[in-house]
Amino acid sequence: MGNTFCKGDKIDDEKLAIHKAIEADIRLDKKRERKRLKILLLGSADSGKSTLNKQMRIIHNNGFNETEALNYSFMIKQNVIDSLHHHALAIKKFDFDIPGQENELYQDFLKNHSALGDADDDEQKQKVDLFMSFTIFKKLYSEKHQFYVPDNTGYLLENIERITGHHYTPTPQDIVQARASTLGVHEIAFDFKNFTIRLIDVGGQKSERRKWLHSFEGVTAVLFITSLCGFDQVLEEDPSINRLDDSLELFKNILNNQFLMKSNVILFMNKTDLFTKKLEFVQLHDYHPMYTGKNEFKPCSEYIEQLFLRDIPSEGRQVYSHFTNATDTENINVMFAAACDIILQNNLSQAGMQ
Ligand SMILES: Nc1nc2c(ncn2[C@@H]2O[C@H](COP(=O)(O)OP(=O)(O)O)[C@@H](O)[C@H]2O)c(=O)[nH]1
Ligand SMILES: [Mg+2]
Structure with missing residues (x-):
């Protein structure tokens, strides 16, 4: 009899009901799928x-949520270190004269930037503040040099006090600006x-x-x-x-x-x-x-x-x-x-x- 269903036959009535139910399911699935x-x-x-x-x-x-925000706070602080690393790379590229007292920390930002990211918060803040106060750092901007920095650098430096301050909790905008592959x-x-x-x-x-x-x-x-x-x-x-x-x-x-x-x-x-x-x-x-x-x-x-x-x-x-x-x-x-x-x-x- 194949797929033909004859009315009045009990088994075929059951088959017909199952067949209709399956078709209804398929229609519903298609409708749901169109809604997705x-x-x-x-x-x-x-x-x-x-x-x-x-x-x-x-x-x-x-x-x-809070846990995600906490994770982003680590990422954003690492982004700060990474941005400063790119400033150090630019200082190297433009071959600035490095004053003796600025050399050690400059070398840290040049070579060892991920280790700097692992330092505790106070130590990190001190190093970030100090590096940004250096003449070689300021020279990059005062002489309007063109150099590559990650795209969130401007935002991070504008908000540096807050980001490196005590009990930092990222705002939604900070999270939007965070950068990770x-x-x-x-x-x-x-x-x-x-x-x-x-x-x-x-x-x-x-x-x-x-x-x-x-x-x-x-x-x-x-x-x-x-x-x-x-x-x-x-x-x-x-x-x-x-x-x-x-x-x-x-x-x-x-x-x-x-x-x-x-x-x-x-x-x-x-x-x-x-x-x-x-x-x-x-x-x-x-x-x-x-x-x-x-x-x-x-x-x-x-x-x-x-x-x-x-x-x-x-x-x-x-x-x-x-x-x-x-x-x-x-x-x-x-x-x-x-x-x-x-x-x-x-x-x-x-x-x-x-
Ligand atoms: N200023 C600015 N920064 C942006 C814009 N779009 C993305 N970014 C920043 O660029 C970086 C990389 O963005 P992301 O979304 O991670 O790129 P993805 O690799 O394509 O996922 C992040 O720091 C973002 O905040 C934009 O329109 N303006
Ligand atoms: Mg991405």
């Missing part, structure tokens, strides 16, 4: 993926307009990228984040590669990845605040001779945006781009909501076509 959006954060290391992830926790998931895959879930969003954060370093494939199934949207500031920087893991070039290459690979063909792609051109500051000192034209416009935010950011958008394959693929500052909670709230609206609209029209 899987959004994957992708991009090179340091572009702002984890920062966005943290903002979503602050906006939608009650932020961070992401290893593996991290997921948070939260509700947004009757939908449940699963937001997946991954490590961006080259060695982490092979793990991305495991997260590619059933992705509703890729949120690709790039730093506008990368045009004059190189990768930490491979100084022979320019950060913007790496990000452009990665973006192209994502657009052409066969597992992501049906996913929406949203591009966040991030770090608008630092980009504005950078343009006061660095000429985009020096790194991109093709660019001959004014060295101002609007034309420069639009030029970089075009470098990404020109790689979109012509067959009906749309990419939506936004300029963002991931450390600004309100900005990210608005931009993420705008991105989700696009994703939801596209999802609805795709469901309508099925």
Whole structure:
């Protein structure tokens, strides 16, 4: 009789009931699945993926508990030491004359910065204060030297008294500014307009990228984040590669990845605040001779945006781009909501076509 069911036959009535129940379950699962959006954060290391992830926790998931805040306090203090280590590297690069009394601590920050991070709080504070009072440290700023420091350095130095003070507890903004490489895959879930969003954060370093494939199934949207500031920087893991070039290459690979063909792609051109500051000192034209416009935010950011958008394959693929500052909670709230609206609209029209 195969799959045909005849009314009146007891066994077949039972089979029919089971069959209907299974179909109802499948319909319910599909309905639930349509209510779940899987959004994957992708991009090179340091572009702002984890920062966005943290903002979503602050906006939608009650932020961070005490234990997490304590862990972040250690990380932020280590970030301070790391930033000062980069100042020491710059002092070496510019070959400053080092006064004898400044040499020993300078050498510590130059070579031994992780050991400094392990020192107890009072000792660490003393060393940080002393190093920042040195003539060689001040010279970097008074002579307006250009040197690489991690992106949270300005924020850390502005808040140094509080961070290195007694009983330091990080604020949500401190946590947003904390910097650590992401290893593996991290997921948070939260509700947004009757939908449940699963937001997946991954490590961006080259060695982490092979793990991305495991997260590619059933992705509703890729949120690709790039730093506008990368045009004059190189990768930490491979100084022979320019950060913007790496990000452009990665973006192209994502657009052409066969597992992501049906996913929406949203591009966040991030770090608008630092980009504005950078343009006061660095000429985009020096790194991109093709660019001959004014060295101002609007034309420069639009030029970089075009470098990404020109790689979109012509067959009906749309990419939506936004300029963002991931450390600004309100900005990210608005931009993420705008991105989700696009994703939801596209999802609805795709469901309508099925
Ligand atoms: N000023 C500023 N800093 C940012 C912005 N986005 C990220 N950062 C900082 O850049 C560093 C690296 O960001 P992170 O999210 O860890 O990068 P990821 O490697 O892509 O996860 C952190 O210290 C962040 O606070 C931004 O838009 N503006
Ligand atoms: Mg990260």
